[in-house]
Amino acid sequence: MHIHQYEKLWLGLSLLLIVGFVATVTYGAVGAPAISMVDDSGETVDPNAIGDHPKFGDPGVEKVGENEYAAYVVARQFIFQPDPIVVPANSTVTFYVTSADVIHGFSVVGTNANTMVVPGEVAELTVEVDEPQEYGIICHEYCGRAHHDMEGLLKVVPEDEYEGGDAE
Numbered sequence: 001m002h003i004h005q006y007e008k009l010w011l012g013l014s015l016l017l018i019v020g021f022v023a024t025v026t027y028g029a030v031g032a033p034a035i036s037m038v039d040d041s042g043e044t045v046d047p048n049a050i051g052d053h054p055k056f057g058d059p060g061v062e063k064v065g066e067n068e069y070a071a072y073v074v075a076r077q078f079i080f081q082p083d084p085i086v087v088p089a090n091s092t093v094t095f096y097v098t099s100a101d102v103i104h105g106f107s108v109v110g111t112n113a114n115t116m117v118v119p120g121e122v123a124e125l126t127v128e129v130d131e132p133q134e135y136g137i138i139c140h141e142y143c144g145r146a147h148h149d150m151e152g153l154l155k156v157v158p159e160d161e162y163e164g165g166d167a168e
């Protein structure tokens with residue numbers, strides 16, 4: 001059978017496309033270093049016993065290194081705890097976020113922090129903050145009747161005003 005030159009070319013190109021698609025999807029799923037999905041390898045928590053958890057039982061911010069802070073955050077219908085989350089300027093903040101009930105979202109507006117919050121799992125994300133300022137935090141996964149009201153606050157305060165906790 002004779003196959004026209006152009007037809008061969010198109011066959012070849014479409015084959016290449018298919019290989020490309022498969023490669024892209026595979027890379028995105030397992031290979032890409034900068035992309036992390038909701039943490040399925042990390043810590044898990046029992047959403048029904050969050051009150052007893054050593055960190056999430058009394059969520060807040062703690063110092064973990066020179067200019068490094070860990071912020072434990074619980075999302076629940078329809079608040080984030082603590083609120084506000086207070087951290088000092090010029091620091092690196094790693095958020096550990098979990099849910100006490102249903103799936104929520106956690107997005108620190110104006111930063112690259114954005115994750116789903118799944119009950120039983122701990123989402124981990126790190127943000128660098130510099131100048132003192134306030135960032136809104138929003139839930140961007142529909143979680144019930146007051147979803148649209150579910151918001152929090154990240155307060156970056158001057159270093160000399162920071163008191164080392166989540167209290168005002």
Ligand code: CUA
Nearest residue numbers: 104139143147
């Ligand atoms: Cu929580 Cu929407």
